[in-house]
Amino acid sequence: MKIPYLPLRELSARFTQADQLAFTDVHLSGRYIGGEKVSQFEYQFANFCGVKYAISTGNGLDALTIILLAEKQLGNLPENAKILLPAHTYIATFLSVIHAGMQPVPVDVTDMLLTVENLKSQIHKVDAVITVDLYGKLVDDAVYAFAKAEQKPVYCDSAQSHGAINKEGKRSGSIARASAFSFYPTKNLGALGDGGALTTMDDELATMARSIANYGRTSQFKNAVKGVNSRLDPLQAVFLLNRLPSLDADNKRRVEIAKSYYENIRHDHVVLPESAFLENNAMHVFPVFVDDRPHFQNYMEEKGIGTNVHYPLAPHHQEAFKELSDLSFPQTEYLHRTEVSLPCHPLLTDEEVIYIIECINNY
Ligand SMILES: Cc1ncc(COP(=O)(O)O)c(C=O)c1O
Structure with missing residues (x-):
């Protein structure tokens, strides 16, 4: 797939x-x-x-x-x-x-x-x-x-x-x-x-x-x-x-997919966001957090599943904001180091969602 x-x-x-x-x-x-x-x-x-x-x-x-x-x-x-x-x-x-x-x-x-x-x-x-x-x-x-x-x-x-x-x-x-x-x-x-x-x-x-x-x-x-x-x-x-006119229906489908991810992804090395408040969210991105991000993304790629990262480097670590580089935000830095975005868009089929979950659980 x-x-x-x-x-x-x-x-x-x-x-x-x-x-x-x-x-x-x-x-x-x-x-x-x-x-x-x-x-x-x-x-x-x-x-x-x-x-x-x-x-x-x-x-x-x-x-x-x-x-x-x-x-x-x-x-x-x-x-x-x-x-x-x-x-x-x-x-x-x-x-x-x-x-x-x-x-x-x-x-x-x-x-x-x-x-x-x-x-x-x-x-x-x-x-x-x-x-x-x-x-x-x-x-x-x-x-x-x-x-x-x-x-x-x-x-x-x-x-x-x-x-x-x-x-x-x-x-x-x-x-x-x-x-x-x-x-x-x-x-x-x-x-x-x-x-x-x-x-x-x-x-x-x-x-x-x-x-x-x-x-x-x-x-x-x-x-x-x-x-x-x-x-x-x-x-x-x-x-x-x-x-x-399609935005509400699209968001509803995104929430359904996110719910399936929340309810079915079970893996010690793939951490889900803590807060599961999903009703009426826009679910623009479904993030999971994985210590060895490149390894996980490669594995998903091999399974034919595209992933993304939002975002790999925090603003205070960007060269453009070098005046802020001494600041330290442990949670932010953890998120930037480990975040992987899973497919979560209105055209995903139930079959595809199940396949994504299975692949992650078998990682
Ligand atoms: C959180 C956030 N703020 C601001 C922007 C800026 O939007 P734009 O790319 O339309 O300037 C984006 C999108 O790129 C965003 O994701």
Whole structure:
């Protein structure tokens, strides 16, 4: 059996006909930046997330950076603000803070995500918190309650948690003061190129973010702030409009697969994540932790099963952040040393899932 980690072409082929029609529509419209299709996607994505505003951007990194820039412009964050964030994340989270002219203050994670325990020692030293719903699992509500009690705003890097719902029924995108999404093609809601969006309930923040994303423009020839150019193409907007209605069903299938993995993978050297809260998660990535990662990945490859790593080297160990290289985050470093991502996408068949489990149990 041959099971790729993520068959992007096949996943996208489900929308070929709709995409071709949408392409023709945009092509004939003569409107290739902004316009009705972009507004339509923003409206539908905001509705889906249960928020007042979705503002599209060129990518997820920009969405997060623009949230911070807008907060600075509004006077809600100071120049050089200190931003607490999990050490265990993709480097983009760190970069957004730098690009906004602020300072990242990384802390370790518990299991895979930030918890109140991780925040306690640093919360008094920072101006705000960025949570990251890594692997599609929402950061616990207690973290938001704790930060609120400490009067620190929380922004969420939701780049991996499209569609996830918390225990109170709130969607990813509606939990933090503002949230940033990526529509990179491999995401649960992915475009056919780059794309991103930020979501918020706040009128002022939405207006400022929209202006910053568009050169700081306030009207056609007026620029009130020094903005950037970060826009979602109408072409990507129509591809996303075609995919949004399938997101819930896709996530449901991902959760089913994850449940099978949780219930059936049994191997002393293949460690499952501790927290098994799966209902309504986005399950963007199903991680297992294996000491001898190359050996395990080779074994899986021999069995015809593609795996991936999210991620092999933590941001504070990257050359780009050599100023942070003296910091030590044992749990984060363990995750980066041992993580292997198993196939977990909506096209996997039950037969394939059983085969993957059998191969792992026979490792
Ligand atoms: C956790 C996280 N944050 C931010 C990003 C940045 O998104 P993009 O690649 O769209 O800029 C990604 C995806 O790459 C991500 O996984």
